[in-house]
Amino acid sequence: MRIDKIRIKNFKGFEEEIFQLNPLFTVFIGDNAKGKTSVLDALAVAVSSFLRGIDVAKHESRNIEKNEIRIVTKDGQPLPQLPVEIHAFGTVNDISINEGWMRTVEKISPKKTNTLFVKAKNIEKVAEDMLKLSRSGHNVVFPVIAYHGTGRLWAEHEAKKTEYKKTGEGVSQAYLNCLSPKSSSKEFLSWYKTYEDEIRKFDQEKDKLLLKTFNSTVISMIPDNHWQNMAYSFAAEDLTGIFVTPDGEKEKLQFRQLSDGYRNIIGMVADIAYRCVKLNPHLGENAVKETPGIVLIDELDLHLHPNWQRRIVEDLKNTFPGIQFVATTHSPFIIQSLKEDELRNLDRKIVSQKDPKDIPINKIITDIMEVESIKSDDFEKRYSVAKLELEKIEAARPDNNLTMDDYVAVSKLLGSLLEEETDDAVYKAFLEKQNDSNDETN
């Protein structure tokens, strides 16, 4: 499944906009008011049309809510703008849907919104046919669908006991809560618990293979082998693993003890991998690599260290090569890691002619993210610019060992930052002189 283009009309802040999506990775940036999240919400409505054809997952489909209709205020009166249209174009199960599929709201009744589905019958039909074929014993590759909102990390706090997973049709489990912006880390945990237990009891080759695939997927997303030997602990009712500190020391930890950054990534990757394995167990060890689909992630940088922000896009692409990702971010580090066609700036119509990779981080902030205030010259603002350069130097040395060149660069940055701050004329002259001599040697 893939969406190539989406037209959004009268939905949330959008009057009418068309966005082309990259087949692999698209990142939306821009002011909050412009609604990066709204694009993801519109995409969630669009992908959910597929679920309407899956009888056991129909209830996971997402409608256009009443409060999502664009409002224009005229003479002090709020006027809902109609019709609302979310029109997507793309490919499902290798079938290209040229005319697209559409969800609309044409009128509002006092009690509920009337989302119309008539123009999405085509995609529903594709889904129904896939399900029918699968139930008659054929191997059908289903697309994974998931929406990870900013609440993803806290969903797990809902005190729910990790139940044994009742067996049921994989498809219905794989689409459970898939468009709720909270990731359902409890679901993969329940499955994991049951699965590990069953493997212990029945020792099925195929099950072992799937569990192995799941494990290696999750572990591969954690840099530098920091998280190893993942398993379910029945005593702790949680995932456990060996956490390796940067010093090489090993410690057994539970999932819930990990820092936010780690839990965020492990929870998200485990959720996607779990859905892949549930949807397409017949793909065996390729269940993760070959499952297609669409995954929406709000604030991809959430809780991530800058080092990790730089590599997250590449890591997700490598781990899930069949999946189309659409994400939002505030992070200049993520922006800098993108290819030109992967970035969409909601504040700007003109697409940059340069690969973000070739743009220095301060230029990303002023020119791409258009943070103008940074040009003003007081300490706070100059500090925030210098800080990003310093973070960049720091992030390039994850082992904390700065090189002599790094130190020269840091000294220079700090020197010019502090120069404006010192009242001592002699000291100021000294700093200036030192900056000049640095310029000569560089």
Place this chain on the structure above:
Amino acid sequence: MRPIDKGSWPTKDSHATRKRVFNDWTRAIPYLKGRTGRYCHLCELKVSNAMAIEHIKSKKYFPRLQAHWDNFLLICNYCNSHKLATITISPYKKTYYWPHLNNTIMAFDFRITGEIIPNRTYLTTKPQIDRASATIDLYGLDKVVTAQGNSDDRLKDRLEAYKQAIDRFIEFSTGKASIHAIVDNAKNTGFFSVWLKVFNSVPNVKAALIDCLDFHLATTYCFNSTYQPIPRNPTFTADPI
């Protein structure tokens, strides 16, 4: 943050077994200065005169502890003014890291950006990181600007210390700075942690900094013979730091 040792409750000159009375707690300042140096216990700012007694548990809610030696820290006015707007959560020993109870070198990282963050080299669990963050929040150690838009001097001075430490490091590598001069410079700027971080890869400078008496480090509890930081509470397995 320097791990320090306040020592036991000071005694009266006339009776070596009697505790000194600190009903006027500012009288504890000379003792704390003598035993732990002229640097803020929390942010490490060098402060020669303008220093305040921090009551870990506030005098307002725990009046009986206002004259208690164990309840004292010596801090700068920036840390003090931030603390006045917050409340220490109980049990304070488990909720925060303290320079006189923990090996705080392992708990906090002084980044080149001037920020103070939980030290992820040593803090590996979420409870530990939360604990370090709680201390940072309690004293506003990561504060960049005040409401008026003026920057907090702690940040600027820390960046200044970083600049000087790095410049000495560059000079040292080409034989232009002596160990002695480096330690003197560090004493002068304060922010011991910054200097230690910059010279971490140079064993003899690192040793000279840790051994420098002006910094009053709790070396016996917090560093091993090769100057590696070690946990201060090894018997407390849940969090030995």
